[in-house]
Amino acid sequence: MADNSEHIVIVGAGAAGLMAARELARAGRRVTVLEARDRCGGRIHPLPATEFGYAADGGAEFVHGEAPVTRSLAREAGLTVRAIGGAQWSFDGTDFSQESPRDPYDDRLHATLKDLTEDVTVADFLHRHFAGPEYARLRHAVERMVEGYDAADPARASTLALRDEWMNDGLAAQARIDGGYGGLIDYLAAECRNCGAAIHLGATVASIEESGGKVAVRCAGGAVHACDRVILTVPLPLLREIALPAAAREKAAAADDIGFGSVIKILLRFTRPWWRERKPELSDMLFLLSDETIPVWWTRHPDWHPVLTGWFGGPRTAQLAHLDPQGLIDAGIDSLAAMFSLRRDEIARDLVAAAAANWANDPFARGAYSWATPRTRAAQEILVDPDGSILFSGEALYRGRDMGTVEAALASGLETAGIILRG
Structure with missing residues (x-):
């Protein structure tokens, strides 16, 4: 029979951590969530609607593909997942075209x-x-x-x-949650608390120790949480920053065979949709691809918010690692100016609000999301092995098609909770 007095500490209040916490707390387990940030959500980062005219996302934004766990949770929370349409355009240095180089x-x-x-x-x-x-x-x-x-x-x-x-065509099946992913996180966090889970913010975990069948989770501020089991849901690079017992440390080493990518995201809100005025043929534009410094842009199509979101992913983002948020915003404006043959001040004068993040520089993420190498599936099998009192969970460990997504994080958290409850 399951021991409902079991105390489980979950490190990380992102999508995986909160999903696991809710399931375990619902089943009567004592659950404590430790989150280093001053907010829940992790790489889901809501931005103020007062700044951008809608609930913008500084981190994860799209719902990819079927995403059954995400959609089910959204329905439960009373949130609408809305399919988005629009055309993908490219800029080849001279002209705009809907033809893909492929x-x-x-x-x-x-x-x-x-x-x-x-x-x-x-x-x-x-x-x-x-x-x-x-x-x-x-x-x-x-x-x-x-x-x-x-x-x-x-x-x-x-x-x-x-x-x-x-x-x-991975770009084809896209959707967004009305109100952004923040609503999903707020719902999950409230559910956790309603079920009795404790969520501690500003709690940076420094080490996990095992002794006599018990586990102690030590925070950088000195707090110690004794428990029976731990679920680590932190982004992969942070596994190297937490001191672990030998067996868990050996298991965590498998994470080196899972890729983890960097992303720069820039949001620019303007007084008007000047790109449609400049190029009327772009009225249906969803994505715009180029070889500019910030190479990918998207609109809020079919919504008419005058916001452009810039995106730069992969190892080449290291070239901009030295830029602060304002430097990234400037790089974004320069890229748009080059594509639309405008002076940068012509674009900047219509700017109402802006935000930028290089997720590789975020101390509690060290990057954006995972991707598979030829050795990743074997590494995932090692990391999800439930032996021991320290379990690993998160989007990087999802073995389905959409690894690296919020869906992957939610599904992984659900799976990890299930392993404990079935044990």
């Missing part, structure tokens, strides 16, 4: 991917099958998608893990 090669690319049986890195895949100069545009387009959409390094990223995304 279009002329798609049939061969899909056929080659379909026949692939051995997993290789994306760089190796392109070198083996599309090495000639006639494929230069295809290689560039694929590498930029891997970097920009997956925040991954083509030299390490798994081709098989990305195959479904390429075959099914």
Whole structure:
């Protein structure tokens, strides 16, 4: 029979941590959540609606694909998940076009991917099958998608893990939650508290120790939480910053075989949608891709908020690691000015509000989200093994298709809670 007096400490109040906490607290377990930030949500970061005209997201924003756990939770919370449409445009340095650089090669690319049986890195895949100069545009387009959409390094990223995304156009099936992901986090946090879970903010975990069948979780401020089990839901890079018992430390080393990407996100709110005035053909624009410093932009289409969101993902973001938020905002304005043949001051004078984050510089994230290498599935099996009193959970450990998403985090938290409850 399950021991309902069992005390479980969950490190991290992001989507995975809160989901696990709610399930365990509902089942009568004593649950304590320790969160280093002064807010819940982790890499979900709501921004003030007063600044952007709607509940903007400084972190995770889109609902990808079917996302059954996310959609079910949203319904429970009374939130609407709304599909979004619109066109994907590209800027080649001279003109705007809806043609993808991949279009002329798609049939061969899909056929080659379909026949692939051995997993290789994306760089190796392109070198083996599309090495000639006639494929230069295809290689560039694929590498930029891997970097920009997956925040991954083509030299390490798994081709098989990305195959479904390429075959099914990963940018196509997108949705947003009305009011942003913040509403989902608020609901989960309230549910946790209503079920008796304690959530401690500003609690940075420094070490976890085991002795005599008990576990002690020590915080940087000196607080110690004795418990029976711990669930670590922190982003992968932070596993290196928490002192762990030998067995857990050995298990955590498997995380080195899981990629973890960096992302820069910039939100710019203007007095009016000047890009539609400048280029009326862009009235249906959702995404805009280019080779500018900030290479990806999107709109709120079909909503008419005059907001552009800039995005730069992957290892090349290290080039901008020295910039503070204002420096990133300036880089975004410069990129837009170059694409639309405007002076930067013409764009800047219409700016009402702006926010920017380089998630690699965030001390409680050290990056944005995970991606698969050819060795990731084996690493995940090691990390999700339930043996021992320290368990690992989070978006990086989700073994479904949409690893790295909020859906992945929620599903992983649910799975980890289930392991404990079934044990």
